[in-house]
Amino acid sequence: MHTTPDTLFKTLADPTRRAIFERLTRDGEQTVRILTDRAGVSQPAVSKHLRILKQAGLVRDRHEGRQTHYSAQLGALAPLIDWTSQMAGFWQSRFDHLEDLLKRMDQ
């Protein structure tokens, strides 16, 4: 699934949602019930967060009996990695320009 950095940032900007995603990356696949026990918010709220994470491609669900299991999809973070490398290149060149300017300010 292709997701823009904008969508990823928006999705991960919410602290509760980020915590859920972080837990899935750390602990592996989890059910909604286990996630709810640890999230400190209601089950409908957790389900809503999971739905948004799924729309962004950050989690995948798997149904087993009456339970739904969620797991993190780390490949969805790729656009963020692209974004950071582009910005890092941009800032490195700006630092070069800034140093040139500081030298000129001496004169």
Place this chain on the structure above:
Amino acid sequence: MNETSTETLSVIVEREIPYPPEKIWRALTQPHLIEEWLMKNDFKPVVGHRFDLRADWGAVDCQVLAVEPNKTLSYTWGAYGLESVVTWTLTPTGAGTLLRMEQSGFRPDQQQAYQGATGGWQRFVGGLERVVAGLE
């Protein structure tokens, strides 16, 4: 030095520069100097001030979040619908100044969210280091 290989969701560039913080601060905060190394702008070092950075390829929408003369400067950085926060930190060293730029990507919908998010986001980024190292 950039640390993108480990800091996935924030960009950090740090460099020791052989000039005192006061001089670098001028380059970071005076519009005609900012234009020389970054972009055309209508910057003012006033918290809450909204300004644009303009280049051939488009514009960046910014708002000043924090100003502590000669020490730290922080502003939002909105481009292509993506919100991030750029924070400059100046630390005097024996030979000059350690200049650090950190750009963190998240939506600072409000000041409170910005302050709350800083810690949380960095923790998150820290936790992702291992994970992303495994992706490549």
